[in-house]
Amino acid sequence: MTVLSKFRALRDEHAAVSAAGRDPFGVSFDAVLSATEALLGGRRILLLGTNNYLGLTFDPDCIDAAVTATQERGTGTTGSRIANGTYDGHAALERRLAAFLKRRSAMVFTTGYQANLGALSTLAGKGDHLLLDGDSHASIYDGARLGHAQVTRFRHNDPDDLRRRLRILSSQPGEKLIVAEGIYSMLGDTAPLREMAEVKREAGAWLLVDEAHSLGVLGEKGRGLAEAEGVEDDVDFVVGTFSKSLGAIGGFLASDLDxxxxxxxxxxxxxxxxxxxxxxxxxxxxxxxxxxxxxELRDALRRNGQKLHEGLVAAGFLLSAMPSPIVSLSMPSRETAVMFWNRLLAEGVYTNLALGPATPGGKPLLRMSVSAALTPAQIDTAVDAITRTGHALGLLSVPLAAE
Structure with missing residues (x-):
């Protein structure tokens, strides 16, 4: 027995998943060729699970800016800003981000995960209350634990349940902070933010929206769900990441509060x-x-999400969420999900295998996220491969079209 023995069941489960084919949690590409393709085992693979929504990881101007900054300022900061100081790029990014979001202030974190850890653990502490959507991301739950606030979960995307729980808490002291996400990362559904903002006003609570998957995706200017729903003034704090639409890594917290x-x-x-x-x-x-x-990048992203969604529905798949950049197929069992993922990779399409407990209700999913950089032909290729795999595994009743 060692200190690692407690992970034996997890190791056994991982080994069982990997035994069905390739290790889905350890895929190592030979090379990443573009925002939409990579080499794996010497074969070109279509990337359909990267969250690279606007396809900016290979944008020439972004690459040039990164190269120039490295040449002029070095490869890293080797410490935190309170210890090693703030570089001019940090301050410039915070000013630019605040201006884009139309907020007075913004602060930048090293990852989006840390942005939620920092925001939630600091804004709501002992004696305060965090009201979290039941399908909240792991970083939200971890931030809640770090801050020692009382956590109350409300049913996913249910403003009435949120209202009921706030009424129960109304006589208790402490601040009440509601947390929602612009787009939920597993199923691609959006929060009913206008209704939630109304509940927030009624209760005199605060509202934080994690726009990680909706920044650059929703809203006329790409500010996220709050912009799209016209409730930015009701959102007290905005959290987000640079690792999705902005093609890098990092996170932020922004607000108008003094x-x-x-x-x-x-x-x-x-x-x-x-x-x-x-x-x-x-x-x-x-x-x-x-x-x-x-x-036009957002327009292309919407078209691509719609095209993938419509193609899979026409093939006979049942999709629960509205068309969005995230499309997930519910699998009848873990074994089927693992087999589907492996067969699809053999067809040349990389997706995300999502297993419980990280998924809503612990149900296995095959998760896909489209990019503005995908061509219509690439999406057709993906739909054809997914459809063939669905038929091979007996998941579809709609006949395959004759070739």
């Missing part, structure tokens, strides 16, 4: 983590410019 900078002295994930390297700050700065200047 005293915001006190969070820099109290958010431990911000205070005690090395800050973003100059290259990342520079590439994200440029990516925000691209995101603003090229709304």
């Amino acid at each position: 005293g915001f900078d006190a969070l820099r002295l109290s958010a431990r994930p911000y205070m005690f983590t090395a800050s973003l390297p100059p290259s990342v700050a520079a590439s994200v700065l440029r990516a925000i410019d691209v995101m603003e200047a090229r709304p």
Whole structure:
């Protein structure tokens, strides 16, 4: 027995999943060729599970900005900003981000995960209340645990249940902070934010929206679900990431509230983590410019999401969420999900195998996320491969079209 013995069941489960073919949690590409293709085992693979929504990971201007910043400022900061100081790129990125989001203040974290850790653990502490959607991301739950606030879960996307739980808490002291997500990462559904904002106003609570998967995707300017629903004034805090639409890594917290900078002295994930390297700050700065200047990327993303969704529905798959950049197929069992993922990879299409407990209700999913960089022909290729796999596994009753 060792300190690692408690993970034996997890190791056994991982081994069983990997025994069905390739290890779905350890895919190592030979090379990434573009925002939409990679080499795996010497074969070209279509990337349909990257969250690279606007396809900016290979944007020439973003790459040039990162290269120049590395040459001029080095490869890293080697420490946190409170210890090693703030580079000009950090401050410039925060100003640019605040201006884009139409907020007075913004602070940048080294990952999106840490942005939620820092925001939730600091804004709601002992004696306060966090009201979390039941399908919240792991980083939201971890941030809640770090801050010692009382956590109350409400049913997924259910404003009435949120209202009921806030009424129960109305006589208790402490701040009440509601947390929702713009687009939920597993199923691609959106929060009913207008209704939730109404509940927030009624209860005198605060509202934080994690726009990780909706930044650059929703809203006329790409600011996310709050912009699309016309409730930005009701959202007190915006959390997001640079690792989706902006093609890099990092996260942020933004707000209009007075005293915001006190969070820099109290958010431990911000205070005690090395800050973003100059290259990342520079590439994200440029990516925000691209995101603003090229709304056609969002148009292409919407078309691609719609095309994938419609193609799979026509093939006979049942999809629960509205057309969005995230499309997930519910699988009848873990074994079927693993087999589907392996067969699809053999067909040349990379997707995400999502297993419980990380999925809603613990149900196995085959998760896909489209990119604006995908061509119509690539989406057709993906739909054909998914359809053939569905038929091979007996999941579809709609006959295959004659070739």
